[in-house]
Amino acid sequence: MTSIFEEMHPYRHFDSWRSFTDLQRMLREAIDRGYVEEVPVMKTHAMRRVVNWYRDKESGDIYSLVPPDFPARGSWEKIDIEDLKRSDLPQ
8 A cells, every 4th residue: 555655655755846846845845735734853863954744633643844055955754763763872
């Protein structure tokens, strides 16, 4: 079964600013319709300043969104919930 997040953007990175803004638009629409919610970031990364996390209310999947800062391509990736549970060291 494909997640709502994979349907929105099946790739880990963005090839253009437009693909990033299209994903943002789809996330806003999914939030407005009640399918997705923005959740607090539970684990930060020293090299990524701006990060947003989104949770699929049906599956519980959480994805992180890092905007592109070209030439860096940003990222859209699934959060490993088990990794969060194992992590006892603050990041």
